[in-house]
Amino acid sequence: MVEAIKAKEKNIVVVGLGYVGLPLAVSFSKHVNVIGFDVNAQKVQMYKDGIDVTNEVGDEAIKNCSVEFTCDPKDIKRGDFIIVAVPTPTDEHRNPDLTPVIGASKFVGQNLKKGAIVVYESTVYPGVTEDECVPVLERESGLRCGVDFKVGYSPERINPGDKVHRFETIVKIVSGMDEESLDIIAGVYEIAVQAGVYRASSIKVAEAAKVIENSQRDINIAFVNELSKIFNIMGIDTIEVLKAAGTKWNFLNFRPGLVGGHCIGVDPYYLTYKAQELGYQPEVILAGRRINDSMGKYVAENIVKLMIKDGTNIKGSNVAVLGVTFKENVPDVRNSKVADIVHELMEYEVNVSVVDPYAVSEEVEKEYGFGTVDTIGKVDAVVLAVAHDEYKEYSMDDYRAMLNDDCNVLVDVKGLLDPKQAQQAGLTYWRL
Numbered sequence: 192m193v194e195a196i197k198a199k200e201k202n203i204v205v206v207g208l209g210y211v212g213l214p215l216a217v218s219f220s221k222h223v224n225v226i227g228f229d230v231n232a233q234k235v236q237m238y239k240d241g242i243d244v245t246n247e248v249g250d251e252a253i254k255n256c257s258v259e260f261t262c263d264p265k266d267i268k269r270g271d272f273i274i275v276a277v278p279t280p281t282d283e284h285r286n287p288d289l290t291p292v293i294g295a296s297k298f299v300g301q302n303l304k305k306g307a308i309v310v311y312e313s314t315v316y317p318g319v320t321e322d323e324c325v326p327v328l329e330r331e332s333g334l335r336c337g338v339d340f341k342v343g344y345s346p347e348r349i350n351p352g353d354k355v356h357r358f359e360t361i362v363k364i365v366s367g368m369d370e371e372s373l374d375i376i377a378g379v380y381e382i383a384v385q386a387g388v389y390r391a392s393s394i395k396v397a398e399a400a401k402v403i404e405n406s407q408r409d410i411n412i413a414f415v416n417e418l419s420k421i422f423n424i425m426g427i428d429t430i431e432v433l434k435a436a437g438t439k440w441n442f443l444n445f446r447p448g449l450v451g452g453h454c455i456g457v458d459p460y461y462l463t464y465k466a467q468e469l470g471y472q473p474e475v476i477l478a479g480r481r482i483n484d485s486m487g488k489y490v491a492e493n494i495v496k497l498m499i500k501d502g503t504n505i506k507g508s509n510v511a512v513l514g515v516t517f518k519e520n521v522p523d524v525r526n527s528k529v530a531d532i533v534h535e536l537m538e539y540e541v542n543v544s545v546v547d548p549y550a551v552s553e554e555v556e557k558e559y560g561f562g563t564v565d566t567i568g569k570v571d572a573v574v575l576a577v578a579h580d581e582y583k584e585y586s587m588d589d590y591r592a593m594l595n596d597d598c599n600v601l602v603d604v605k606g607l608l609d610p611k612q613a614q615q616a617g618l619t620y621w622r623l
Contacts, residue, residue, distance in 0.1 A: 487531020
């Protein structure tokens with residue numbers, strides 16, 4: 192199959208064209224035939240028009256790529272090597288929501304031909320591919336896994352907004368249900384992944400490897416977030432402490448902050464869900480989650496304290512929040528913890544104006560119940576919540592100009608600014 196794909200005699204189909212699937216499809220299309228499928232017809236049309244709604248590959252790359260974009264499930268039938276790259280969120284109870292991946296499996300199963308290989312990239316707990324997805328594929332297709340088609344798992348490692356660590360330049364973990372499928376899956380990914388592939392010993396190992404990558408980061412960030420709370424009580428600047436400690440060769444460079452998005456803030460719950468299902472109660476992982484999930488409320492409480500000390504009446508006051516996406520320089524607002532800051536401030540009856548050069552107001556409104564504005568008037572406090580490049584260009588005079596004459600509070604959630612410069616500008620500066 193690998194040689195046939197290279198010769199463009201067989202096709203790759205990518206199911207799900209978001210922050211993971213789109214870069215993957217565009218990258219593969221430089222070498223082989225690629226069909227990109229997504230259920231969102233509006234998104235597919237924008238890709239056909241050369242507009243990158245994810246901002247991951249850019250409009251020019253979309254315009255010039257050879258991906259055949261479609262929202263017709265029947266086009267999946269043309270796929271010999273099918274990659275499923277749909278989101279795996281959590282529900283309101285923070286349990287895994289497998290609806291997207293099961294839905295994608297139904298589409299694939301209904302349009303699956305004999306001899307095809309289906310590879311999942313969605314982040315899941317160990318066992319989902321074989322125990323949850325394969326039965327759906329078999330039921331919908333009437334085919335037998337291992338006889339009529341085969342499956343594998345290759346966890347995504349896309350880092351939204353990162354222009355250095357890309358699909359092509361990150362080592363790709365691959366796994367298959369048997370040696371034959373593993374060889375084919377590895378060979379296909381090697382077509383596009385310059386960094387090479389790592390062959391996991393089983394599908395469950397590959398699934399587990401993915402889910403612990405982000406759980407590890409989550410725990411480390413939780414540790415420095417807890418340090419920031421402790422040092423705040425002590426009146427010590429956390430960032431300065433981390434700089435000093437960072438001079439040791441084996442000190443891990445993590446910084447405090449909001450942990451949102453659809454990876455680090457979600458993946459640990461997949462692992463803990465499965466552990467609890469098996470009768471084990473995780474302690475460290477869930478402790479980290481509790482700390483990180485509390486940070487938005489913690490930031491908001493400190494904003495209010497600073498404003499009170501600054502002489503501001505909280506009820507009816509005005510606060511500007513700069514940035515609402517889950518990380519810098521991306522338009523993705525899913526699971527953004529900035530929303531926790533905004534909602535908490537609203538509980539104090541503060542008027543909050545949210546601006547963001549990347550976020551779409553309608554999407555923010557749909558997700559969180561408040562929208563963004565294009566401009567802000569004079570406010571009583573400014574909160575720099577997301578480190579967009581645009582905000583890095585602001586001077587202290589720019590931040591001072593946003594504030595009312597008798598107001599001075601500037602909160603820097605990301606630790607982007609220079610505290611000395613802020614103090615010299617007469618600002619009451621605070622950061623995690």
